[in-house]
Amino acid sequence: MKIIAFDYAGRRRLGLVQNEGIRILKDVADIEELIHLPERMQVDTSLPLLAVEQLLLLPVIRPRRNLFCVGWNYRKHFDESIGKREGQGPEALPEVPTFFTKATTTVASAVDDLPLHPELTSKLDWEVELAVVLGRGGRDIPEDQALAHVYGYTVANDISARDLQRAHGAQWFKGKSLDGTCPLGPVLLTADEIADPQALRISCRVNGQTVQSDSTSNQIFPVARLISELSRGMTLLAGDVILTGTPDGIGAARTPPVFLREGDRIESEVEGIGCMHNQVFGALSAATLSNRIASLNCE
Ligand code: MG
Numbered sequence: 001m002k003i004i005a006f007d008y009a010g011r012r013r014l015g016l017v018q019n020e021g022i023r024i025l026k027d028v029a030d031i032e033e034l035i036h037l038p039e040r041m042q043v044d045t046s047l048p049l050l051a052v053e054q055l056l057l058l059p060v061i062r063p064r065r066n067l068f069c070v071g072w073n074y075r076k077h078f079d080e081s082i083g084k085r086e087g088q089g090p091e092a093l094p095e096v097p098t099f100f101t102k103a104t105t106t107v108a109s110a111v112d113d114l115p116l117h118p119e120l121t122s123k124l125d126w127e128v129e130l131a132v133v134l135g136r137g138g139r140d141i142p143e144d145q146a147l148a149h150v151y152g153y154t155v156a157n158d159i160s161a162r163d164l165q166r167a168h169g170a171q172w173f174k175g176k177s178l179d180g181t182c183p184l185g186p187v188l189l190t191a192d193e194i195a196d197p198q199a200l201r202i203s204c205r206v207n208g209q210t211v212q213s214d215s216t217s218n219q220i221f222p223v224a225r226l227i228s229e230l231s232r233g234m235t236l237l238a239g240d241v242i243l244t245g246t247p248d249g250i251g252a253a254r255t256p257p258v259f260l261r262e263g264d265r266i267e268s269e270v271e272g273i274g275c276m277h278n279q280v281f282g283a284l285s286a287a288t289l290s291n292r293i294a295s296l297n298c299e
Contacts, residue, residue: 001041002187002274003031003152004296005109007056008047015050016043017187017296022050031061031188032239035135035151052296057109060154060185061133063241066101067182069129069158070226071172073097073219073245080253097221097229102158102243103177110185110276114159116262117178118282121161124181124260127246128204128212128268130197131156132223133188137237146227149236152188153197155276156243157204157268159183162252162259184241186274186296194272197223201271202247205298206264214247216270221245269298 002017012029015022026044028034034041072078078093108114116124135151159182165175194200197216204212216222221229223244230236251258260266262282269275275298 001190001193003034003060003190004055004185004187005031005058005060007058008050012058017052020049022052022055024050031133031151032064035238057111057186059107059109059183060188061239061241062107063104064239065237066103067106067131067156067241067243068230069100069102069176069243070221070245071098071100073221073226074214074247075218075220076214076248077246077250078220080248080250084253093220097226099230100172100176102182103173105179106177106182108180108183108278110155110183110274110278112180112183112278113281114183114266114278115178115180116260116280116282117161118262120178121163121175122259123162123252123257124280125160125162125251126204126206126211126260126266126268127158127160127250128202128270129156129158129243129246130200130202130216130223130270131184132197132227132242132244134227134236134238134240134242135191137235137240139231139233139235141228141231141236143224143228146224147191147197149227150191150197150223151238152190153194153270153273154184154188155186155268155270155273157183157266157276157278158243158246159260183268183276183278185276189273200273201269203269204249205267205269206260208265211251212247212249216244218247219245267298
């Protein structure tokens with residue numbers, strides 16, 4: 001199933017994306033309710049079928065705690081920034097995943113305008129990622145059982161302020177946690193519909209130009225390993241979100257470097273899940289929810 005979140009008559013609601021349109025679920029506002037009470041996955045037949053272009057999209061999930069993230073999970077992405085990390089990372093590939101987090105207040109919808117934060121950063125950069133939503137928590141989860149803990153998958157963009165990542169010591173948290181720097185969506189695709197999370201095309205376009213394009217088959221640590229490693233001695237919770245790393249093609253590693261500017265249009269896509277359409281605006285106050293879209297895909 002493809003689950004989507006939107007405003008309907010002033011309330012946050014979830015819906016199912018079906019061929020004929022969007023079916024509104026009965027009295028459900030959050031994916032976590034469906035995770036804990038699957039019997040609530042019920043279409044409200046008294047409400048109309050909606051078209052995608054009618055929807056005021058909301059973030060598909062509202063995480064209760066920081067989003068877990070992974071650095072350097074595609075070989076070519078690790079290699080592209082060798083020598084450019086200014087002492088901020090290893091020169092050899094790590095043997096275990098590099099984990100960090102983003103604040104919950106970074107979350108935006110798949111069509112929200114994203115604030116540029118020009119008063120704080122001049123180096124805002126893109127990172128398209130496959131995001132995993134856990135349906136079952138646990139600790140010390142064996143790798144061969146880890147995918148059974150996944151409720152579904154969505155698309156994320158781990159928008160990053162490179163200058164703040166460096167300015168605040170060796171700790172990326174501040175540069176990864178500005179408001180509006182984690183669009184998520186447009187839908188959550190339930191895990192039963194993804195035969196292999198390590199066989200998905202993933203791409204990002206900025207103003208129509210492809211800047212990132214790879215396959216999750218090139219992840220250094222596959223989704224199951226990430227869940228297993230993260231859960232070692234540390235309890236994961238149903239509803240936790242894990243961003244699984246970005247492919248090569250980030251702006252900071254280009255020659256010369258390229259960073260986001262006011263008005264830039266970012267498309268973030270994972271095959272089979274969908275495409276986010278975000279635009280960058282100059283100041284936080286410019287961020288709006290005027291976000292009707294014509295398609296859940298890039299074309
Ligand atoms: Mg990232």
